[in-house]
Amino acid sequence: MSAQPSIALIIPAYNEALTIAEVIRRFSAALPQAEIVVVDNRSSDNTGDLARSALRESGARGQVLFEIRPGKGNAVRRAFHDVMAEVYIMIDADMTYHPEDLPAMLAPVLKGEADLVVGDRLSTGDYRKENKRPFHNLGNAVVKGLINRLFQVQLKDVMSGYRVMTRRFVEHTPILRAGFELETESTIFALDNRFRIVEVPIKYTDRPEGSFSKLNTFQDGARVLATIFRILRDYRPSVFFGSIAVVLILFALVAGAFPVYDYIRYQYVYRVPMAILATGLMLLGMMFAGISLILTSINNYFKALFEMQMMRRGAELTSKDSNGTSA
Incomplete structure (x- = not known):
């Protein structure tokens, strides 16, 4: 990897008008050399306009893409197809992740020690404390336990949305699911194809008041079951x-x-x-x-x-x- 690698910060966003500007300001200040790419996933509010204004006001280098196909997987796929960089950072647009963790997250990739770095929300206890959806904790635990057993690993957080990836990993990783299965899918692909994974404990806070999650407990429960089915069928x-x-x-x-x-x-x-x-x-x-x-x-x-x-x-x-x- 070059001495000054190009870095792209990918932020998929759907109806995140309340938080998107602050996320851009915080992360652009922490990593001014990065290109910030917001993917407006057919938002019905003014997420895209606020993102453009925040990019201009912060002086950050970046752009706002529009992806009409719904789903986080589709939004991230659009960014990976359109943006070239040596290092890709993926975060959520809801202020749950923090730029203070960027140095620790970037270090394994910049040192050539990892292809995929995952922000571990669980080891610090923040996710269990902050998350208001107990069934999501159960779903995370079930999928994590299955993956660890099948691949003989000890991963702590397979569904975290805070990730750093090399271009090599991005170029070779297919995104087959449209929605929030993206994180689990990429983790399994990395394990199955022997990419190097490093987990870094990070700080996690729940969404600010007035911001609403796009997740649904029962729909996501069905997705967890479908994910378990696919893991066994496709990989084992x-x-x-x-x-x-x-x-x-x-x-x-x-x-x-x-x-x-x-x-x-x-x-x-x-x-x-x-x-x-x-x-x-x-x-x-x-x-x-x-x-x-x-x-x-x-x-x-x-x-x-x-x-x-x-x-x-x-x-x-x-x-x-x-x-x-x-x-």
Whole structure:
């Protein structure tokens, strides 16, 4: 990374007229060399206008993008596509995160020690104290526990919206979800593809009075369940489909025990429906076992392909840097 890397501060915003100007002022003062990019996600208030005024008044270098497709994932995707930088910082527009944590957040990336730095809201206890939605704490804990178990890691906060990323990480990370699943999705992608993750404890405060969260307890609960389903299906197909196969085969053995008992004792099968059920369950179980093996092989193949692409990309960048230095 160059001595003075270009830094882009990405702020997705939807109806954040109450807080967006203050967020821009605080972060531009703390990091004046950064380009501040506000993504107005089809706000119905004057979030975009206030952001432009705040950029002018603070003398910050930056711009306001407009993204018509709803969802935080769509807003961040727009920024990543339109803005080039060596380091990307992502924050929320609701004043929950603080610029005082920027030096600690940036340090691992600038030193070349991390591809993704996540602001850990939980270790300090601030999130549990400030957050007024207890079901969100439960959802965070469930998803975090599953990810830690599947990937054999000890992450503390997988859903934090305060992140610092290298260009290498941004270029290779797909954003497939439109909404607030973005953070979980990028964390899992980083783990699955062996990017370096560092967590930094940060200060967290709840939204100021009069500012309303875009999260919904019941909708987000359903999203947590859907996220768990996708994690198992997409990243651990052997666990997901293999578990279904084992359950089906066990039921098949239980159901098949009765016809077998009939045949051993009476030399005749009286429970024909049970025999048919056992046969069907066994066939389904074997089918799911086959699906598990096939998808695991495909998953491993694409991991190897991704690794080779990363190495090729790294070699190209090294060659460009060498040519530029020699010139």
